[in-house]
Amino acid sequence: GNSVTQMEGPVTLSEEAFLTINCTYTATGYPSLFWYVQYPGEGLQLLLKATKADDKGSNKGFEATYRKETTSFHLEKGSVQVSDSAVYFCALSPHGSGNTGKLIFGQGTTLQVKP
């Protein structure tokens, strides 16, 4: 079946530190991959996505590369800010699910950035 596994949190970093949040997936075919972010008290927002192998999604200084050979989509940022404190969700949309738009989410990783 389809599933997403994220590194457990919370992740606590100092401002300007390098961030990596690991995400691996299991899926048949060629899923689309996503990172969503949830700021305190808000709903989820799309952060970035990639739809095929070797694609790199990027937004707001965050990047993730679709690695089919390692079934991974790790989120990185070179220098985090306090405002990046949030919960980050990795998700996939299974291949051929354009008819349903279903998303399968990881469990979420909480990031706390300290000044």
Added chain:
Amino acid sequence: DADVTQTPRNRITKTGKRIMLECSQTKGHDRMYWYRQDPGLGLRLIYYSFDVKDINKGEISDGYSVSRQAQAKFSLSLESAIPNQTALYFCATSDTTGPGADTQYFGPGTRLTVL
């Protein structure tokens, strides 16, 4: 104004009560979804709808029902609430076709507590 709105934002109810959560959207999307979020479990799909006449069960539909009153409105009901339905509930929408069809847009969430 928010594109996806949910009411109420917070609700406390008692075991056995019937409760309805409402979702409205101004994005003009045909597809709508209800998820619940529990700590450490990510988001899980309860129901989804392709259009007004199409309703489908997600992975955890037991104990829930939905109504798609119009393209813009999708309600979730708990016929007889129980404490393990205490969670954060999210509504989401997505487009039907095109490159953005697999991107979902989330409401701010409803925090439900069942005593």
